[in-house]
Amino acid sequence: MNHIVISFVGTDKPGLVDKLSNIVKAHNGNWQNSSLHHLSGTFAGVIEVSASESDISALDKALSTIEDLNIITQTTSPSSDDEATSVTLELTANDRSGIVQDISSVIHQQNGNLLKLVSKQGAAPHTGQTMFSAKAQISVNDNHIDDLIQALENIADDLMVDISK
Structure with a gap:
């Protein structure tokens, strides 16, 4: 097929x-x-x-x-990448211009492949401040997962990253 x-x-x-x-x-x-x-x-x-x-x-x-x-x-044709692991990242930060570019750049620099990205803006519950949140599915070699998470967390002090496999 x-x-x-x-x-x-x-x-x-x-x-x-x-x-x-x-x-x-x-x-x-x-x-x-x-x-x-x-x-x-x-x-x-x-x-x-x-x-x-x-x-x-x-x-x-x-x-x-x-x-x-x-x-x-x-x-x-469908492809398969046997060496890569699919991980899901949940990202939350104060919204700002360029945040998606910063995140995608880090993923690329850490040899990851962005498979899916769903993002939105919304108001923080108590402050009303505009927040960015995203759920990203990434394909990355198991050996690079820790480096990827650390590099993402280094983008900004307010960026929170949760990971699941």
Whole structure:
């Protein structure tokens, strides 16, 4: 089986996921993973679908017929990295410009690969101060996990890092 990664953005309206899932089903695709979000009046997402090589081309063509969505597709094969361990980081800090760049730079410098990042801003419960929080899934060699955590904690005094495997 090959995979097709579908990314899209467009004005949010009811029925978009139904249209996408109907096209996937009609072309014998198997919806593997997805991340779908409503952001500032837009609907954006990424979907991974597995399908036979013969169905992927037709699936790709059918996706381009959906009005009001800008869609980009990439055909790929699943990969595996046997030496890396997947860890989840929960990060919390005072919000500031450039915090995502600082975090992603440290992950890269410590030979980690950022697999998934979900972040948000919110008010701290007692002070109302704007806080940054994120949950990141990282692929990193077991030998580099401690160095990665230490480097992340050195970004700023207020950055808290919790890790789980």
